[in-house]
Amino acid sequence: MTRQFVSWFRQAAPYIHAFRGRTFVIGFGGEVAMGAPAQALAQDCNLLAALGIRLVLVHGARPQIEAELQRRGLKARYHRGLRVTDAAALECVKAAMGVTRLELEALLSQGLPNTPMAGAWMRVTGGNFITAKPVGVVDGIDYQYTGAVRKIIAEEISADLDQQNVVLISPIGVSPAGEIFNLSMEEVAEAVAVSLRAEKLIFLCDAPGVTDARGKLVEAITADEAERVLKKPRRLTEDLGLYLPYCARACRAGVKRAHLIDRDINGGLLLELFTYEGVGTVVTRDPLARLREATIDDVASIIGLIGPLEVDGTLVRRGRELLEMEIGRFSVLEHDGVVLGCAALYPFSREKAAELACLAVNPDYRRAGHGEELLHYMEARARKAGLKRLFVLTTRTAHWFIERGFEETGPEALPREKRELYNWQRRSKVLAKAL
Numbered sequence: 001m002t003r004q005f006v007s008w009f010r011q012a013a014p015y016i017h018a019f020r021g022r023t024f025v026i027g028f029g030g031e032v033a034m035g036a037p038a039q040a041l042a043q044d045c046n047l048l049a050a051l052g053i054r055l056v057l058v059h060g061a062r063p064q065i066e067a068e069l070q071r072r073g074l075k076a077r078y079h080r081g082l083r084v085t086d087a088a089a090l091e092c093v094k095a096a097m098g099v100t101r102l103e104l105e106a107l108l109s110q111g112l113p114n115t116p117m118a119g120a121w122m123r124v125t126g127g128n129f130i131t132a133k134p135v136g137v138v139d140g141i142d143y144q145y146t147g148a149v150r151k152i153i154a155e156e157i158s159a160d161l162d163q164q165n166v167v168l169i170s171p172i173g174v175s176p177a178g179e180i181f182n183l184s185m186e187e188v189a190e191a192v193a194v195s196l197r198a199e200k201l202i203f204l205c206d207a208p209g210v211t212d213a214r215g216k217l218v219e220a221i222t223a224d225e226a227e228r229v230l231k232k233p234r235r236l237t238e239d240l241g242l243y244l245p246y247c248a249r250a251c252r253a254g255v256k257r258a259h260l261i262d263r264d265i266n267g268g269l270l271l272e273l274f275t276y277e278g279v280g281t282v283v284t285r286d287p288l289a290r291l292r293e294a295t296i297d298d299v300a301s302i303i304g305l306i307g308p309l310e311v312d313g314t315l316v317r318r319g320r321e322l323l324e325m326e327i328g329r330f331s332v333l334e335h336d337g338v339v340l341g342c343a344a345l346y347p348f349s350r351e352k353a354a355e356l357a358c359l360a361v362n363p364d365y366r367r368a369g370h371g372e373e374l375l376h377y378m379e380a381r382a383r384k385a386g387l388k389r390l391f392v393l394t395t396r397t398a399h400w401f402i403e404r405g406f407e408e409t410g411p412e413a414l415p416r417e418k419r420e421l422y423n424w425q426r427r428s429k430v431l432a433k434a435l
Contacts, residue, residue: 202269
C-alpha cells in the first residue's frame with residue numbers, strides 16, 4: 001500500500017507542478033448540487049484550491065427549477081433543448097438559482113470536518129460578471145427571458161481569483177437595460193473559460209465520457225473528432241450531447257483542455273486531473289500525444305527514462321555531456337506536456353543504414369503501445385532521410401524487435417564503422433530490418 005501511494009504521488013507530481021496558478025472552470029448541473037455529490041465536489045475543490053489552482057465554478061439548477069415550477073403548478077416549456085422562460089418561469093428560475101447558490105456556498109465555505117481537508121476554508125465570491133442579451137424568436141417561438149451571453153467581465157473575475165478566492169457563478173445575466181435573463185450553464189462555462197484563457201474547462205456529466213462504437217471509453221479526442229461524434233447522436237447521453245459542442249468550441253478558442261467526467265465517480269475530478277489514464281474524455285484542439293524531435297530542454301527527461309536501464313545493464317551508459325551533444329539524434333513521445341518515451345537514430349550514410357538506440361518508455365506506461373509508436377516514428381524518420389536499413393543492438397529485448405519485423409543477424413552485418421566499435425564482452429544481439 002505504501003509503495004502504491006508513493007508511485008501514485010510521484011505520477012501526480014508533474015501535474016501538481018503544472019497546474020499551480022492555472023485557471024480551471026468547472027461546470028455542473030443541478031443534479032451535482034444536491035446531496036452527496038455536492039459534498040464530494042466541495043471536498044475536491046477545497047483540495048484543488050489548496051494546491052494553488054484558480055477555480056471558477058459554474059452551476060446549473062434545472063431539476064431545482066423543474067421542482068419550483070411543479071410547486072407553483074406551472075409547466076416547463078422547451079424548444080430545441082432550451083428552456084422557454086416566460087415571466088412566471090423566470091420567477092421560478094430566480095428562486096431555484098438563489099437557493100442552489102446559497103447551498104453551494106455553504107458547502108464550499110465549511111471546514112469539512114472529518115475529511116482530509118478538516119480545518120480548511122475557502123473564500124467564495126460572485127458578482128455581476130455576465131452581460132446578457134435575449135435569444136429572441138427562433139422558429140416562431142419567442143424565448144422571452146431566456147438569454148445568451150453578450151459579454152463576460154473577465155477582469156473582475158480575474159481580480160477575485162488573484163485574491164485566492166473561488167468564484168461561484170450562477171447562469172443568470174443582466175442586460176444593459178437591467179433585464180434579467182436565464183442562461184444555460186454550459187454556455188456560461190464555455191464563455192467564462194474562453195474569456196479567462198483558462199487551462200481547463202471541465203464538465204461533470206451523466207456518463208463516463210465519449211465512447212466508441214463498441215462502448216469503450218474514448219480517453220482523448222480532438223475538436224474535429226468531437227464534431228464527427230456529434231453527427232452520431234445515438235452514442236451520446238443527454239449531457240454529452242449538450243456539453244461536447246461547447247468543449248470543442250472552447251478548445252478552438254484557446255482553452256487548452258476540456259474534460260467530460262462522470263459526476264457519479266467519487267473523486268473523479270482528482271482521478272482525471274492527476275493520473276495519466278484519467279477516468280473521462282479529454283477534448284483538445286490538437287492530438288494529446290505527440291511525437292517530436294528532442295530539444296536541449298528534454299535532456300533531463302531523457303536521462304530519467306534511460307538512467308534505470310543503464311544501471312541494470314540494458315543500455316550502455318551515456319554521460320550527460322555526450323547526451324547534450326547528441327540531442328539532435330533523439331526523438332521523444334510527449335503526452336500532455338510530460339515526456340513518456342524516447343529513442344535515438346544514428347545514421348551511417350554510406351551504407352544507407354542507421355542504428356536505433358535508447359528506445360525507452362516510462363515503465364508505468366509500457367502497456368499503452370508507446371514503444372511501438374516510437375518505433376514507427378523512428379522508421380519514418382529514417383525513410384525520410386533516405387536510409388534503407390535499420391539495426392539495433394540489444395541484450396534484453398530481442399524478441400520485442402523480432403515480433404516487429406526485425407531479423408537476427410550478427411556483428412558482421414553492421415556498417416564497417418559500427419562493426420569496429422562492437423563490444424565483444426557485452427555480446428549484444430544484432431537485429432536488422434529493411435525499410
